[in-house]
Amino acid sequence: MNLPPHVKLVEVGPRDGLQNEKQPVPAAIKIELVHRLQASGLKEIEVTSFVSPKWVPQMADNAEVMAGIVRWPGVRYSVLTPNLQGFEAALKSKPDEIVVFGAASQAFSRKNINCSIAESMERFAPVVQAALDAGIFVRGAMSCAVGCPYEGEVAPERVGYLAGLMKGIGVQHIGVADTIGVGTPIKVQRALEATLKHFSLDQVSGHFHDTYGQALANTLAALQIGVWQFDTSVAGLGGCPFAKGATGNVATEDVLFMLEGMGIETGVDLDKLIDAGKFISDFLQRKPNSRAATALLNKRAG
Ligand code: HMG
Ligand code: MG
Numbered sequence: 001m002n003l004p005p006h007v008k009l010v011e012v013g014p015r016d017g018l019q020n021e022k023q024p025v026p027a028a029i030k031i032e033l034v035h036r037l038q039a040s041g042l043k044e045i046e047v048t049s050f051v052s053p054k055w056v057p058q059m060a061d062n063a064e065v066m067a068g069i070v071r072w073p074g075v076r077y078s079v080l081t082p083n084l085q086g087f088e089a090a091l092k093s094k095p096d097e098i099v100v101f102g103a104a105s106q107a108f109s110r111k112n113i114n115c116s117i118a119e120s121m122e123r124f125a126p127v128v129q130a131a132l133d134a135g136i137f138v139r140g141a142m143s144c145a146v147g148c149p150y151e152g153e154v155a156p157e158r159v160g161y162l163a164g165l166m167k168g169i170g171v172q173h174i175g176v177a178d179t180i181g182v183g184t185p186i187k188v189q190r191a192l193e194a195t196l197k198h199f200s201l202d203q204v205s206g207h208f209h210d211t212y213g214q215a216l217a218n219t220l221a222a223l224q225i226g227v228w229q230f231d232t233s234v235a236g237l238g239g240c241p242f243a244k245g246a247t248g249n250v251a252t253e254d255v256l257f258m259l260e261g262m263g264i265e266t267g268v269d270l271d272k273l274i275d276a277g278k279f280i281s282d283f284l285q286r287k288p289n290s291r292a293a294t295a296l297l298n299k300r301a302g
Contacts, residue, residue, distance in 0.1 A: 003223050004223060004227075007229070007265070007266050008228065008229045009230055009268060010078075010230065011037050011042045011044065011046065012232065013037065013280070015046040016240075017234065017238040018237065019049065019059055019240070021284065023284070027064040029280070031065055033276065036275060037234060039276075040272035040275075041266075041272070042075070042252075043076065044075070045076070046079070047066060048065050048079050048080075049081075050080065050081050050090040055241075056241060062079065063093055066093035078137075081098045081100065081127055082101065082123070083127065084123070084126055096136065098127070098131050099139045099175075100128060100138065100139075100171065102117060102140065102141070102143070102166065103142065104148075104159045104162045105154050108148050108242070108243070111242045121165050124169055132170060137173070139171070139173045139174070142159060142163065146182055146187050146191055156194035157194065159191045159195060160195065164198050173205065174204055175205045176188075176205070177231075178208045179240055180211055180243050181211030183214060184214055188222060189224075189225055192204060196225075201227065206219060206229070206230045206231070207230070208230075208231075208250050209238065219255055232249055232250050232252040233251065234273065234277045235278075235288035236249065236289030251289060253273055256273060257270065270292075270296070271296075274293050274297065277290060
């Protein structure tokens with residue numbers, strides 16, 4: 001097996017993780033979470049999104065959170081921007097990277113960002129151009145790359161088609177997202193391979209929600225074809241308000257435990273990461289949704 005020697009973990013807990021929380025999470029807690037995540041050695045953190053506060057009230061404090069973070073050199077702070085209005089607001093917060101997010105299924109595109117796939121490209125194109133002009137790195141995300149809550153199974157060709165559109169408007173890196181966690185290893189490899197027809201291995205990452213308990217297996221399947229960048233969420237937080245029933249991203253702690261056990265280097269300290277996960281889980285008054293965190297916290301207590 002030819003596995004990558006190094007993996008980059010992109011921590012999406014503050015954004016994907018918290019966007020789905022019903023109870024308001026104060027900006028100060030979000031800022032403290034980002035501080036603890038960067039202290040664990042994570043080098044890329046998806047902080048917030050500049051979307052409509054009517055659609056996602058939890059992200060309404062985007063500018064306040066971005067302004068409150070004490071930035072560390074070498075850490076990249078990213079934000080979601082669905083349109084020019086969001087990008088212009090985000091620009092004031094000086095993100096290192098922006099994310100335009102589309103969907104491989106028409107129905108999800110409409111539910112999530114209120115437009116068709118073709119219309120989303122018309123909205124993203126000027127955002128991508130403006131970001132590139134401002135020297136900001138542009139990532140794209142492709143939702144429903146395996147299955148859609150409204151349309152069912154999504155064929156790899158549709159993922160490839162969207163990846164081609166994203167490439168065409170200048171997106172520099174693309175995430176293949178299993179939004180509702182229905183992917184299994186071979187299906188996920190097919191979605192990634194369809195994407196790899198348009199982007200190089202260094203430009204592709206996996207974003208796997210763990211609704212059906214497949215995300216760790218899917219991560220390994222992605223590693224086996226050379227993918228070495230993954231979005232993960234501390235304490236397994238997360239979900240999309242427009243994908244009912246979908247639970248959080250694969251827990252960063254679980255992925256890190258697996259990678260450490262395989263001798264794959266990430267630069268992240270598991271103990272400090274577990275502390276960050278415990279911090280936000282305590283605030284939310286629940287246990288971390290991570291098997292590795294639970295086991296290691298039990299071990300500490302014992
Ligand atoms: P729209 O209604 O089509 O937008 O929404 P519009 O341009 O027609 O404007 C309507 C109103 O929204 C106006 O306000 C605008 O000012 C406002 P009003 O005049 O009614 O008071 N507006 C905005 N306000 C703040 N920031 C903006 C913005 N744009 C318009 N950027 C829009 C389109 C995309 C804004 C909306 O559909 C939206 O906000 N959707 C939320 C999408 C979202 O955050 N989804 C979750 C994140 S994606 C995800 O989780 C998936 C991912 O993790 C990968 C995976 O797992 O699949 C990335
Ligand atoms: Mg997601």
